[in-house]
Amino acid sequence: MTLKIWAFSDAPEVSNELAAAAAGLAVHAGGSSVVVGLDADDPRLAGDEKLVLKAKAPLTGSPEATAEAMARAAREDAPDAILIGSTRNGKEIAARLAVKLGRPCVSDVFGLTIGEGNLHGKRNAFAAKILAEVAAPLPCVATVKVGAYPSLPKSAARTVEKDVGDVPCRSKVLERREKVRGAVDLKNAKLIVAAGRGVKKKEDLSLIGDLATEIGGAVGCSRPLSSDMGWLPEEHHIGLTGVSVHPDLYLAVGISGQLQHVAGIKDSKLIASINSDKSAPIFEASDYGVVGDLYSVLPAMVKEIRGRRH
Numbered sequence: 016m017t018l019k020i021w022a023f024s025d026a027p028e029v030s031n032e033l034a035a036a037a038a039g040l041a042v043h044a045g046g047s048s049v050v051v052g053l054d055a056d057d058p059r060l061a062g063d064e065k066l067v068l069k070a071k072a073p074l075t076g077s078p079e080a081t082a083e084a085m086a087r088a089a090r091e092d093a094p095d096a097i098l099i100g101s102t103r104n105g106k107e108i109a110a111r112l113a114v115k116l117g118r119p120c121v122s123d124v125f126g127l128t129i130g131e132g133n134l135h136g137k138r139n140a141f142a143a144k145i146l147a148e149v150a151a152p153l154p155c156v157a158t159v160k161v162g163a164y165p166s167l168p169k170s171a172a173r174t175v176e177k178d179v180g181d182v183p184c185r186s187k188v189l190e191r192r193e194k195v196r197g198a199v200d201l202k203n204a205k206l207i208v209a210a211g212r213g214v215k216k217k218e219d220l221s222l223i224g225d226l227a228t229e230i231g232g233a234v235g236c237s238r239p240l241s242s243d244m245g246w247l248p249e250e251h252h253i254g255l256t257g258v259s260v261h262p263d264l265y266l267a268v269g270i271s272g273q274l275q276h277v278a279g280i281k282d283s284k285l286i287a288s289i290n291s292d293k294s295a296p297i298f299e300a301s302d303y304g305v306v307g308d309l310y311s312v313l314p315a316m317v318k319e320i321r322g323r324r325h
Contacts, residue, residue, distance in 0.1 A: 025104045085097070204232065261284075285302050
């Protein structure tokens, strides 16, 4: 029996990663791969075959409608595995699709293989402290970790269009607003100074900014400062549910060091921390640590750096 692997992502920039994952899996299992899309003219979709879903109303932007359209097509085409990009919408689409098809679903997987009638994969667990091996019986649905596969080069894919008809949707988009974003690029930053709950007031973030400016670094923060207090845009949030970073130097200021945060900085070349609590967990993850009040330590550091420069 020849296995058929579907690949889909709501984010065009992730689609070709999924195409690579599906193609590799198809070669490994001796089957074929199909890239599923919502736009026949999208030049970013790669792969040997492209299945474009056509509905009476646009499907883009609606996980509910997209899942229903994919379910209708899957019942007819019967793919053995459906790989979906593990984006925010992708996770919702996968969950809805698995329920509609009555299939098992595994999430955030990579290193995919097929054997003994199962889809096998790996996923990070316990704040990326361990690598778990998971398996789901075929046919199944899986969300694939973004960035785990290189993008498949663009190719002249054979396109097949499938009309899924009138897809009902109980939710309705009333308005779209551009999300307010910061100008920071933490993923590519070489030096990062990050603030935590040890910073008492929003105005005091200037201390973090002053030091970052002096060393030519970027400003980051732990989850509470962006998600709970709103002191910084979400793009500054570093951790398991935020941005994972790999700078040459990561300086944690007033950050306790919970597992979710440490998981996002574990690939840093050097981690230093400043905290008034000598028992703070961040020190266990740090190469260097200063037990002290950030309100005294940071101004002294800035003064010393400026003095050496002049």
